[in-house]
Amino acid sequence: MEDEVFEQIVSVFNALVSWVAAGAMVFGGVVPYIPQYRDIRRTQNAEGFSTYVCLVLLVANILRILFRFGRYFETLLLWQSIIMIGTMLIMLNLCTDVRMAAELNTKRRSFIDFDWNYFWSWSRFMDYVQCVLSFTLVAAYITYLLLDSALFVESLGFLAVFTEAMLGTPQLYCNYQNKSTEGMSIKMVLMWTSGDTFKTGYFLLTQAPVQFWTCGLLQVFVDITILFQVYYYSRYPQKPVSHTVSHTTSAKAL
Numbered sequence: 001m002e003d004e005v006f007e008q009i010v011s012v013f014n015a016l017v018s019w020v021a022a023g024a025m026v027f028g029g030v031v032p033y034i035p036q037y038r039d040i041r042r043t044q045n046a047e048g049f050s051t052y053v054c055l056v057l058l059v060a061n062i063l064r065i066l067f068r069f070g071r072y073f074e075t076l077l078l079w080q081s082i083i084m085i086g087t088m089l090i091m092l093n094l095c096t097d098v099r100m101a102a103e104l105n106t107k108r109r110s111f112i113d114f115d116w117n118y119f120w121s122w123s124r125f126m127d128y129v130q131c132v133l134s135f136t137l138v139a140a141y142i143t144y145l146l147l148d149s150a151l152f153v154e155s156l157g158f159l160a161v162f163t164e165a166m167l168g169t170p171q172l173y174c175n176y177q178n179k180s181t182e183g184m185s186i187k188m189v190l191m192w193t194s195g196d197t198f199k200t201g202y203f204l205l206t207q208a209p210v211q212f213w214t215c216g217l218l219q220v221f222v223d224i225t226i227l228f229q230v231y232y233y234s235r236y237p238q239k240p241v242s243h244t245v246s247h248t249t250s251a252k253a254l
Helices: 002-027 033-043 052-070 075-102 125-146 150-165 169-178 186-205 210-235 247-253
Strands: none
Touching: 002 075, 033 075, 033 186, 052 075, 052 125, 052 150, 052 169, 075 125, 125 150, 150 210, 169 210, 186 210
């Protein structure tokens, strides 16, 4: 009798752990952007956050969804991608509003100008949406044509997770350009690191495709490098800390 009760308790505990892990996988990637979103809303300053982070995640998750048509992976990872795409669009909407409010006299730029010098620095949120939809349609059409090619499918999967592994590089470069991590949410990077570590471990335990966990390790390395920047620029300041953001600097950061 006691053995049956113990087995039931273990079964319930395992189910609970599975649900918690599933929830962490689906929503864990979104959580790091909550403090960054709140900081931008509060300060009305998006200088410290690179919107190229949004570009990287949008491309990576769109490609991952397309990869699933050629090689099945867990539905949890599919939902993770869908939710992340929605989150990045919300971040882009906020950053665009903040930047345009600070640059009232700046000439407006749009996606249909097809000016590479202002790529991903457009004036309206709808321009970003048009770009994302255009990329999705082109990538989906190419995937449809080459879906029977195992080499293409595996390459698509690698490209998806490798792009995501490069998530931190725009922020890394933005910090390097500014010679400071001011305006960047340190909580966000700490959550990136813990989330990527958990995610990589999850990939290893669930025997996910090799592209997933190898690029996960690379992602953790980039996160740690950004944390080193936080330490280095706080201990050895490269420029005076300023809370006044010039229009030019804001445009470059975004």
